[in-house]
Every structure is written in C-alpha cells, then in structure tokens.
Amino acid sequence: MSTDFLAQLSKDRVIAVVRAPEIPDGAALCEALREGGIHWIEFTRTTPGLAAHLRRAVADGRDGVGAGTVMTADQAEELIEAGARYLVTPGCRPSVARAAAAAGIPVVMGALTPTEVGLALDLDVAAVKIFPARAFGPRHFRDLAGPFPDVPLVASGGINADNAADFLTAGARAVCAGSEVVPPAVVAAGDWPEITRRARAFTDATRAAD
Numbered sequence: 001m002s003t004d005f006l007a008q009l010s011k012d013r014v015i016a017v018v019r020a021p022e023i024p025d026g027a028a029l030c031e032a033l034r035e036g037g038i039h040w041i042e043f044t045r046t047t048p049g050l051a052a053h054l055r056r057a058v059a060d061g062r063d064g065v066g067a068g069t070v071m072t073a074d075q076a077e078e079l080i081e082a083g084a085r086y087l088v089t090p091g092c093r094p095s096v097a098r099a100a101a102a103a104g105i106p107v108v109m110g111a112l113t114p115t116e117v118g119l120a121l122d123l124d125v126a127a128v129k130i131f132p133a134r135a136f137g138p139r140h141f142r143d144l145a146g147p148f149p150d151v152p153l154v155a156s157g158g159i160n161a162d163n164a165a166d167f168l169t170a171g172a173r174a175v176c177a178g179s180e181v182v183p184p185a186v187v188a189a190g191d192w193p194e195i196t197r198r199a200r201a202f203t204d205a206t207r208a209a210d
Helices: 002-014 026-035 050-055 074-081 094-103 115-124 138-145 164-169 183-188 192-209
Strands: 014-018 042-044 065-068 107-110 127-130 154-155 174-177
Touching: 002 174, 026 042, 026 050, 026 192, 042 050, 042 183, 050 065, 050 074, 050 138, 065 138, 074 094, 107 115, 115 127, 127 138, 138 154, 138 164, 164 174, 164 192, 174 192, 183 192
Parallel strands: 014 042, 014 174, 042 065, 107 127, 127 154, 154 174
Antiparallel strands: none
C-alpha cells in the first residue's frame, strides 16, 4: 500500500490540510477540492467530530482522505477505524507508526532535522513531512537530499501559491496547502465554489515546477 500511496502522491503533489472549527459537510468539501485538482485531503485531529467527518468523506470509496495531527496509537486506531486512508503526524511518533503498520495504513511522519528524518526512516514510514518548511525554506530540502537522496519529503507549514513550486523544484515530493486553500471561515460557511477556486489557483501555481 505504501508504494501505491507514494506513487500517487508524487503524481498529484498537493495535500489540502483542513483545520477548521466546523465542517458542515466533509464529503462536499472533498468534492470541492477534487474539482479544483486536489485529490489528497488531510482532516486534522484538532477538528471537532473528526471521526464522523472521515466516515462521511470516505463513504464514496475514494482514496486520498487521511487524518493528521495524530499523536498516539489510540488516536491512530480510532481514525483508521473511521476510514482514514493514511495518517500524518506533527513529529516522530513511533506508537502511531506501529499502529498504522499493523493496519496496513501509510504514515507521513513529521520531522525537521536529519536526526528526525533518520528516526522516521527507522519506523518504515511512507514519507517524511518536513515541518515547519517555510522557516527553513526550499534550500533545506536540497540540503537534506544530500544524506537522504531517496527519502520522499513533503513540505508543510507556510506553503502558499507563491512558494509551492520552489519547494517542489527543490526536491519535495508534495506540498501541504493549508489556510490559503481551506480557510476555516470559508470551510465553516460551506462555500464550496470558493474552495474549488482556491484549490485550482494553488494547483495551477505548482505547475511552474513541471
């Protein structure tokens, strides 16, 4: 599953990270993002009622819907049971990696330094999320590529339409789109056409890395 996950993520290159106090319809949100060209959606655990949102979002059987900000094995198991197709952590969380491996679910594990990237590799995760990416910039990805040339890195934190292509060009397999694409207020209002517009603008910007 990790191989297929990584191949598809490397092709699509964008994960929308949803962190909102309210989501009126998780399935409709996913559809709006897909219409704008974003097929990977991460619902964060800080969103109230996350498990219920996941169940609705995966009801159509599509892949690409995952859960983020996962910190413990119990949280991982709950979200996997709710239908998460992959998990994302904010840092190195061995218990999450073990729980996901037992269920055959890929993990994108958070890291920043070479030591943390190495720890993530020891846990046999599908990809490593470098966070906060903006604080260190695209050059950090070029530097990490020296000792870790084959590690799939995902840029997260402060990524926007102006810098997304720079991170992809520097070696990131994918980038995470946050509030620029899914502003909490717009999500809470259920303004799906606006979400589609924002998603399309972001994905258009990443084409500069082609």
